[in-house]
Amino acid sequence: MSSDKLYGIIVAGVGGQGAITLAQLFLGAAWRSRLHTMQSEVHGMSQRGGSVNAQISISKAEVTAPLLLSGAVDLLISMEPLEALRYVPFLSKNATIITSTEPTINMDNYPDINLILGALREIPGTILVDTAEHAKKLANKNAGNMVLLGVASNYTPIDKTIWHTIIEERFASKGEKVVVKNIEAFDIGKKIIAPSS
Amino acid sequence: MSKNAKNESLLLGDEAVGFAAIDAGLTGIFGYPGTPSTEVFEAVEAEFKKNGVANRVARWAANEKVGYEFALGCSYIGKRSMVTMKHVGLNVAMDPFVNSAITGVNGGLVVVVADDPGMHSSQNEQDSRYLADFANLPCLEPSTPQEAYDFTTYAFELSEKLRLPVLLRLVTRLAHTRGVVARQEMKEPTDLGIPNSESRFNWVLIPSNARLQYQRLRDNFGQLLEAADDFNKFKKGDRRGVVVSGMGKANFDQLCKEEATISKFSKLEVMAYPLNDSLIDKMLESCDEIYIFEENYPYIEDKFIAKTRQTKIRGRRDGTLNIAGELDPGVLRQALKLSMPEKKKGPTIDLPARPPRMCDGCGHIDAYNAMKEAFNIIGVSDPRVFGDIGCYTLGAQPPFEGIDTCVEMGASLGMALGAAMSGQVPSVGVIGDSTFFHSGLPTLISLVESKVNANFVIMDNRITAMTGQQEVVATDIIPQLAQAAGLLPEQVHILTPLPKKHEENVKKLVEIFKNNRPDLIIFKRDCIQAMRKGLYAKINEEKKAGGHGHE
């Protein structure tokens, strides 16, 4: 995000996975960085285990539109690989995709996961994150989202200390331990960089 | 959410409205939950809970009409009040809405109605601006969370100045968008006292008073126009022009940052209604071609079309934009024939949709399974069941296909009874407890008298589950209500929708369906999500204390 151009992010997932929480962290971090920002989310029926997305706009100039221009979105963060594929048509040619490889199978016709991951690998600018593996290593079953956020933070003009503050504020009510664990997961994500393409 | 020195915080459009109401000295907020309006009430309720509620009240009502009447009563005694609802809720509250324009108000009354262009969680995408027009009331339409805050603040002042309710119109994308909002200092609740001897009879709408009051409402139209004129801005530019309101404005303003040509257009920003004819004339004089971006019926557009033959009006009527659906940056770009971005190439495999579904282990699932089998046993191979609005609406989808209609709140029972009286055997209507209290209760009274094989099924989980588990006005009283209305104890059945009770429930349902009389079946089991959140503790406590519902 170099020019004055609006930077658009979509956070995708399945209802209940925490896509909106993650989007709110982006919003908070952008605001703290004195950037203009806005974020739209879905509530209601669609949260009940369906496909959900939240959109975030970040800009050096004022932002007024809640929705992003389809085909011009710069960054996709998906908590679920099938959902990642669903939002590819919203992305710009050079967009980055950061997605978990862990499927949420709450439907009868879920395609073969290898087909999904194969399709994702073929799309340039895709970073597959084995969130299940990270969660296991960190002994923190909720680590996945924070790892994804850490990876994504490399594509935003937001300082690491601001990210840490935002995570701290968000999870403070859940106790010191949760905060530390989340920051740990975030930092691991931050070290993951795109495979050279 | 943390605040900074300028008293700014990150708020949803809905929350901005709620906080503005508190800061403006609100006494009472009322309403009925409905996406996308619910968070207005919830923001206020949460603040009241956090900071103490001396002299203030937040209360869900049985339905929007009752909520509106609560607010009107609050206004009558001189206090500022707000009522919140989704667009179709205003249909339910139409009676007090229209007549409160005739009586006028005392304390400021702001009616928050959230429309749902694109029908994200609704049965239609009706446009509330027409209803403000119909009732001769002013309507404000913000386009950003900050405007949502500012317009709400002003709406209370305007309401007290005009002595009329003010409709604040939101749409889904504003209601559920977070942005930076600067708050003002919080005022203590204001109090204008009860109507004085002069205005006392304005509230008694017997014909002699109503005629006078209605005439006055019409005569004061000029004041409404003046108030709206303060908000609506005209700027002369190119012979190409644009009229924007709400999300049309939000999207167009964004687009102007990227496209220099369109920022030179002549422009009319509409943020308040009624829209003055003189502004329409100014636009028409300045332009040969006008684009109209409004959400979502062609309300402003039709006013322009009616006034011109020369100027080309580009909008939803001439097909520049689709007649249905919501606006987004792509829709505007296409309408204005601007360049579209170069997209990433998508996957070549077919992606199955992932629609919302009932939670694993939800009692509704067991209820539908039992009903399906019971129909099978009595030999109805293609049953048609009347449904309603709630989580259980999701039971219309495979694999359940347990209901065949979803029309409006309460329709399940009315339609089931209507079909039964017209020859359907057995006739079944499925409704949730909150929806039952909202609009099903009168139909229960009719059921008793009907003597036909109509079966009302209440999916009772003691919570308004779908909109995020709000409290219901009453819990655990339906069997007593039914019996008080005249159903015999043997016509009221309480079943537990659990897998282990399946056989038992099927057997019972078979008996009931075969029985040629009205029956009430209550499938009673708590919502899993509400249980996880610990929401029943309070309800159970109240029960123990001897009351039900709130207090």
Ligand code: SF4
């Ligand atoms: S929220 Fe409650 S009522 Fe709705 S589907 Fe889930 S468990 Fe059932």
